[in-house]
Amino acid sequence: MASVSVSHLIIFIAAMLVAGSVAGLLTTTVDDISRAIEDQGFSTSDEIRSDISIINDAGATSTNSSGSTTNVTLYVKNTGSSELSTQPEDIDVLINGQFVTGIGSGRITLLEGAEVWSEGEVVEIVVDVSDVTINDPGENRAQVRVQGGEDVFVWEQ
Numbered sequence: 001m002a003s004v005s006v007s008h009l010i011i012f013i014a015a016m017l018v019a020g021s022v023a024g025l026l027t028t029t030v031d032d033i034s035r036a037i038e039d040q041g042f043s044t045s046d047e048i049r050s051d052i053s054i055i056n057d058a059g060a061t062s063t064n065s066s067g068s069t070t071n072v073t074l075y076v077k078n079t080g081s082s083e084l085s086t087q088p089e090d091i092d093v094l095i096n097g098q099f100v101t102g103i104g105s106g107r108i109t110l111l112e113g114a115e116v117w118s119e120g121e122v123v124e125i126v127v128d129v130s131d132v133t134i135n136d137p138g139e140n141r142a143q144v145r146v147q148g149g150e151d152v153f154v155w156e157q
Contacts, residue, residue, distance in 0.1 A: 051080035
């Protein structure tokens with residue numbers, strides 16, 4: 001009779017150890033998932049606050065040539081709810097899949113005349129694309145990315 005109680009006690013202790021291990025593992029996993037969801041929420045929130053739209057007319061020519069210089073002019077509107085940087089190093093531009101370095105050699109102009117790119121304001125970005133292949137005639141793509149907000153503009157040359 002005592003041997004049955006001892007074996008039941010051993011099985012009970014083993015079951016409690018297994019249950020404790022599973023509970024600990026589940027708690028750690030749920031905590032990790034919770035942190036990941038929270039981080040993703042903050043990231044998504046930042047992207048929503050820093051949204052942009054390229055508002056060029058798709059039917060108009062966006063490429064201008066003068067001498068040996070070819071420029072693409074893009075009008076980009078801050079459609080997010082936070083102020084954005086207009087520093088050339090904070091703005092990434094791809095033209096036809098090629099990263100345009102040194103857009104500081106072009107111009108970035110706030111059309112509203114302010115020093116900060118606030119919500120609803122439009123920025124004119126003139127990019128020197130002399131080293132980039134422009135499809136003439138054909139379809140061209142410009143992608144602009146600023147602080148997590150990005151947009152793509154497609155035009156025919």
